[in-house]
Amino acid sequence: MTTLHIVNKSPFEKNAMESCLGHALDGDAILLFEDGVYGALSNTRIANEISRRAGAVKFFVLGPDLNARGLGDGRIADGITVVDYSGFVDLVTTHGRTQSWL
Amino acid sequence: MKLSILVNEGPYTHQAADSAYQFTKAALDKGVEIFRVFFYHDGVNNGTRLTVPPQDDRNIQKNWSDLAEKHKLDLVVCIAAAQRRGILDEGEAKRHGKGEGAANIAPGFRISGLGQLIEAGIEADRLVVFGD
Numbered sequence: 001m002t003t004l005h006i007v008n009k010s011p012f013e014k015n016a017m018e019s020c021l022g023h024a025l026d027g028d029a030i031l032l033f034e035d036g037v038y039g040a041l042s043n044t045r046i047a048n049e050i051s052r053r054a055g056a057v058k059f060f061v062l063g064p065d066l067n068a069r070g071l072g073d074g075r076i077a078d079g080i081t082v083v084d085y086s087g088f089v090d091l092v093t094t095h096g097r098t099q100s101w102l
Numbered sequence: 103m104k105l106s107i108l109v110n111e112g113p114y115t116h117q118a119a120d121s122a123y124q125f126t127k128a129a130l131d132k133g134v135e136i137f138r139v140f141f142y143h144d145g146v147n148n149g150t151r152l153t154v155p156p157q158d159d160r161n162i163q164k165n166w167s168d169l170a171e172k173h174k175l176d177l178v179v180c181i182a183a184a185q186r187r188g189i190l191d192e193g194e195a196k197r198h199g200k201g202e203g204a205a206n207i208a209p210g211f212r213i214s215g216l217g218q219l220i221e222a223g224i225e226a227d228r229l230v231v232f233g234d
Contacts, residue, residue, distance in 0.1 A: 006230075065117075086128050086131070086132060089132055089134060092105065092228050093227075098231075100231040102110075
């Protein structure tokens with residue numbers, strides 16, 4: 001059973017994202033939203049970790065929360081897919097369970 | 103596919119309440135069933151009818167009430183968390199002697215116990231948690 005991990009904290013402020021990466025198994029998906037979208041930026045310490053895991057773990061970021069913070073698609077690290085709320089719902093329904101890393 | 107939603111934060115303090123609303127709305131728009139939305143901790147503040155935000159701001163509480171009316175949503179507020187924060191329905195207002203008109207639960211919300219959260223987790227295929 002695959003898990004959708006939901007991260008709403010900036011990795012530059014809290015360690016929720018790092019904990020999540022440590023627990024995520026191959027085949028799982030990680031969705032970054034709210035302040036978690038800062039973890040989707042390119043050229044950061046966490047971006048290296050994401051690119052190392054990308055493929056085995058699928059990475060997604062919520063577009064509306066990127067836009068609300070003035071972060072366009074151009075600044076997103078490779079291997080991360082931008083989704084809207086409809087895509088968020090699809091991620092929940094297509095994975096066996098969800099885990100919010102609050 | 104049936105989903106349940108847990109909201110642990112109040113409106114205008116954390117994005118969780120907005121996110122939960124947008125997610126719930128998107129799910130309903132896609133035809134995904136929402137079994138229940140449960141409001142816990144400061145999340146119970148989503149269920150007061152007395153908020154009057156500025157006219158150019160979103161009214162989160164009213165958004166929930168409108169969504170509940172449109173889709174026959176079950177919006178449940180935790181009773182213990184609600185009593186601590188002054189969220190009362192007619193019955194609770196009377197029981198605690200708070201006087202006429204003290205009930206402030208918003209339309210479409212109801213007050214109940216934690217068992218409703220457990221049931222929401224059991225009956226739905228997924229429980230999605232929004233909080234801080």
